[in-house]
Amino acid sequence: MKDTVTVxxxxxxxxxxxxxxxxxxxxxxxxxRPDLFADGERKYTEEDVRGILRDADRPVLAAxxxxxLVGYAFCVRQTHDGNMVPRTVLYLDDLCVDEAERxxxxxxxxxxxxxxxxxxxxDYEVTLNVWYGNDAAMRFYRSLGLREQKxxxxxxxxKPNDLS
Numbered sequence: 001m002k003d004t005v006t007v008x009x010x011x012x013x014x015x016x017x018x019x020x021x022x023x024x025x026x027x028x029x030x031x032x033r034p035d036l037f038a039d040g041e042r043k044y045t046e047e048d049v050r051g052i053l054r055d056a057d058r059p060v061l062a063a064x065x066x067x068x069l070v071g072y073a074f075c076v077r078q079t080h081d082g083n084m085v086p087r088t089v090l091y092l093d094d095l096c097v098d099e100a101e102r103x104x105x106x107x108x109x110x111x112x113x114x115x116x117x118x119x120x121x122x123d124y125e126v127t128l129n130v131w132y133g134n135d136a137a138m139r140f141y142r143s144l145g146l147r148e149q150k151x152x153x154x155x156x157x158x159k160p161n162d163l164s
Contacts, residue, residue, distance in 0.1 A: 092128035
């Protein structure tokens with residue numbers, strides 16, 4: 001039997017491991033959209049992550065197998081109003097399970113923890129974005145019961161300029 005997986009809030013001691021996982025996520029995106037994502041990079045710097053971990057409106061849930069961080073869920077609390085029905089939403093900004101641990105149920109455990117957190121906070125819903133072409137993520141999120149809410153579209157005008 002596999003070791004138990006626990007979920008709690010990420011801590012500053014987790015930053016080096018979070019940085020490794022952020023690079024895995026970026027690699028997936030760079031494979032799908034090399035015109036937008038530079039392989040080998042990360043969405044956040046260590047300082048960004050440190051600030052996020054201190055921000056009550058940006059909870060980061062971390063999944064641990066024994067004491068090793070094997071996945072995370074970066075979340076952002078959002079408030080909608082104006083022409084929309086006023087509500088708070090927990091936006092799932094980034095979810096990653098270590099590529100060596102994928103298919104072991106950790107993603108489901110993290111998703112359940114995200115939903116439980118959002119319910120406890122009184123949020124109306126959990127939302128997220130998936131890049132077109134990330135078919136594995138789409139299958140995973142659909143298997144959890146998520147459905148499309150809106151679709152972003154683009155029209156690329158020209159090839160990106162060489163910024164080097």
